[in-house]
Amino acid sequence: MNSRHPGRRKLEQLLQDFEDSNISSADHRQLMDLLRGEPELRLAYLKHMAVATGLHEVAESWAATHGPPAPETHEARERRILKRSFLAAAAVLFLLLAIGSVIAIRERLQPPVRIVEGQGSLWMFESGGVGEDGEFVPGTMLLVDNGSLEITTRTKSRIVLEGPAKLELRGEKLARLHEGKAWFDISERDTGFTVTTARVRVVDLGTRFGVVSSDGSDLVQVDSGRVRIESLSEGPAPLELHGGQAARANVVGRSAPEAYDPDLFLSTPAPAEDPAVWAYYPFDHDCSDQSGSGRDGALVDNKPHGSSKISRTGNDFRFGGGALDLGSDRDFVSVPSKTFSSGSPYAVSFWARKAPGDQGQASWWDMVIGVRGSKDFFIALGDANGDDGRTGLRWRGNTEAPGARQADFDAPDDSSWHHHVIIADGAGSLSYYLDGIQRETAENVETGFGFDSIGDAYGTGLDVDFHGQIDEVWIFEDSIGPGVVRSLFRGSHRPGDH
DSSP: OOOOOOOHHHHHHHHHHHHTTOOOHHHHHHHHHHHHHOHHHHHHHHHHHHHHHHHHHHHHHHHHHHOSOOOOOHHHHHHHHHHHHHHHHHHHHHHHHHHHHHHHHHHHHSOOOEEEEOTTOEEEEEEOOBOTTSSBOTTEEEEEEESEEEEEOTTSOEEEEEEEEEEEEEETTEEEEEEEEEEEEOOGGGTTOEEEOSSEEEEESSOEEEEEEOSSOEEEEEEESEEEEEESSSSOOOEEEETTEEEEEOTTOOEEEEOOOTTSSOSSOOOOOOOOEEEEEOOSSSSOOOSSSOOOOEEEOOSSTTSOEEEOSTTSOSSTTOEEEEOSSSOEEEEEEEEEOTTSOEEEEEEEEEOSOOOGGGGTEEEEEEOBTOSSSEEEEEOTTOSTTOOSEEEEOOTTSSSBOEEEEOOOOSSSOEEEEEEEOSSSOEEEEETTEEEEEEOSBOOOEEEEEESOOBOTTSOOBOOEEEEEEEEESSOOOHHHHHHHHHHSOOTTOO
């Protein structure tokens, strides 16, 4: 069965020819295939047939009531033919409107584009991105420094980039490969998809193919189907390639056959990390856990009430629609208690922005997460004007544990948003990432850790609670790698969740 959608104009022509009994056998087969394969179109057609049948029954009823028609004059016959043509046209119009509505609804319900990065990949939007409609903004530039990136369009075409590579998405069926290696698996709906380089234009004719663009030449290889290679310079003749064939275009775009290499292109990226999430607190609307684990938090608003809240205004949040905005009066979010042993991997990721002007004890530490009422277990941001070396970011584990149970890392002391990640590998290493980049690693650490609160920790009699905003808190039951950290930094999502 041919499942490719012919487009609204072609569909209208098929229906009109069918109504006029002037449809070819090939077009009739195509229309029947569409009706069999598209439940929405079939429903619209059945509604149309009900209208047509109703018109026929009205005519028969009129004849039964009024008897055989009297001989009609030429004028009456012309009026009757005109009326029948009008009714037929109205029925066809009804069908076209119904099918047009189905097509429009289907367009709106298409899934958004999907981006999946391979393990250890590093990439970015150099320009553009994904718009509110779930489609790439025209002119979007994707830059892959290393690793691989898989793109699935709304029309089910797939593109796999291998770094280093640079691809510009110029339109629905037009891309420019500036450099690097790209694999294209084009859906039937996107037949005619065109990839340009500095030298050639590669036109898809229903296929899977790859392109490698370098300084001196371009290589095109077809896995199945066929493509047409056209030079962007005058003179060289086009070359058509079929499955199992390859060609290389020189600096002026003249293509010559080359040996086919079945292992040249990566058609599926290496699986990305998918670490287990213990809890995720985006603080967009409340303190609920959005990981699906049901570990919801609750805001504890001490007197004076109202100084802490979920803020949704201005620069008070980093991602989503809000952030936890904590005042200076010992407010915090209570969460279910959790303890990680020193042999267990875990990671804690959060965005934070400290409020300026803290004095006294409040200038010592801003506690981000930890256990209240204990000198053990906390992650805190220090202030430069604090005493006793209380600067940067401090992680503390169990003071009763043997060996190192505390690690201090350099972190900025300002009132700007920063992304912080602490990662324990379960083997004595504790790594710190700041704004997406690994800064330091502490070795031979007893990495056991626990928490029951966000925004406060340590002794309840000390004024060292967090004063400012905390956003996008992720707690993983696994160690995470640079790819996950970069995804959390770029948009607070794990790889594969784009």
